[in-house]
Amino acid sequence: MTEPPSRNPEKASAKTQQKRPELRVRPTAPILPPSNIQGSALMVVISIMAFLACLTLGGVSMVRSTAASWESQISREITIQIKPDDNLDMEKALTQARDLALTFVGTKSGQIVDEAATARLLEPWLGPGLDLKDLPVPRLVIITIDESNPPDFDSMRALLKESIPQATLDDHRTWVDRLVSMAHTTVMIGTGILLLVFTAMVLTVVFATRGALSGNRHVVEVLHFVGAESSFVATEFQKHFLKISLKGSAIGSALAALFFATAGFWQSRTLATPETDQATALFGTFSVGVLGYAGIFATMIVIALLTTFTARLTVMRTIYEIDTLRSDPTRTDGIGS
Structure with missing residues (x-):
């Protein structure tokens, strides 16, 4: 006699599941390619901007430290001159x-x-x-x-x-006032240079983001048309530019830190030469210290965040323009054409 078929539904379901092929979810590709010529060029530009910003920050820190040291030394002493x-x-x-x-x-x-x-x-x-x-x-x-x-x-x-x-007293008040004025002027100049560097970097990121949007505008429009929110598209661009800005700012900041470390090492090895003595008397030591390196690291983070925030605002603005073109029936140069 043949054995009757099994009436256990759990065993039948298990056999059916074993025969069915496994469904695999295809990973979603990013809107922007991970690396392209535009991204590499932007990373180089951000590296240069980060290097200049960190170099300016370290230079201002050195001048302020030297001026403070001079002011402290002068303020502690007075001079009597006898002709x-x-x-x-x-x-x-x-x-x-x-x-x-x-x-x-x-x-x-x-x-x-x-x-x-x-x-x-x-x-x-x-x-x-x-x-x-x-x-x-x-x-x-x-x-x-x-x-x-x-x-x-x-x-x-x-x-x-x-x-x-024949005796005259010099309390060095004139020199102290000049040093304070020089320190303030140096800080103002350094701040101005930093603002110019950050402004140039923001404009570069805006142009790079708009270029990336132009090259992938059809993708953005389709995603936005089928229901993708503006925040989703902006986040994809934000991630892309965050990676680029982190790499670029890290390279530029590392080069600036290496420059100050090399200059400090060279100065420590050539203290006996007249050139180094004159440079030390004028600029102080080229070592920026722990606070200087912390400032370089903070500059790197600020550049990365500023780049990411700029890219996000640019994408949101562009998507808003797309929505405006779609909602305006009189315009024929947008998606509604």
């Missing part, structure tokens, strides 16, 4: 000027700049082996003061003039 005279005992006058200055509240210490140190100060202009006795070179007394409680400079100046007519 030579035939009837003046220079060494006695230097000691007397130092002692008079130290009697004022707010002074900490005084140092007489000896002849050897004075000759070293004049060596870059007058050459080595200078004999100060042959030249009417003024002598200096450096007084260290309390920045939080400075002495009465007017009274000190009057007392020195009365006791030693």
Whole structure:
């Protein structure tokens, strides 16, 4: 006798499912190709913009740090200058000027700049082996003061003039004002350059986004016509430009960080040369420090976000124009033609 067919529905359903072919969902392709000539060119432009922005930021940071260091050093000291005279005992006058200055509240210490140190100060202009006795070179007394409680400079100046007519007091206020003005001017110039770089980058992204939309306008119109929301299309473009901007800004920021690291290393290895000494005196150290590198990283993130936000706004604006053309029956240059 033949065995009756199985009446178990679960077994029958399992056999049927085993015979059916598996349905595979085809992965959706992105609206924009992952890489093309326009994307590569945009990445290069963003790299250059990021490099210039980070270079400007690091330069402004270096100048501000150097100006702050100069201002701090100048604010901590005042200088008494005594001009030579035939009837003046220079060494006695230097000691007397130092002692008079130290009697004022707010002074900490005084140092007489000896002849050897004075000759070293004049060596870059007058050459080595200078004999100060042959030249009417003024002598200096450096007084260290309390920045939080400075002495009465007017009274000190009057007392020195009365006791030693050849003595003059320089409190460096003019230099401090010039340094503060220079620092503010440098910050304004750097801010202006950063704004120009960001503006150029935004315009470049706008043109690149519109170019990508023009090349894929039929795809965007079809997607939008069948019901795709503007946010969906904008998100696809946003992802595409986010990847490009992250790569470009990372390359430019890394090159800027490498530049500052290389310059700092070169400066540390050539400190004894006159060229490096002059550069250090003028610009300070080329090392931007931890805050400088953090600023470079922050600039990279800002550039990536700004690029992405610009691309999204451009796409939304373009889709709005498409909707306007479709809803206007009098226009024949859009999708309704």
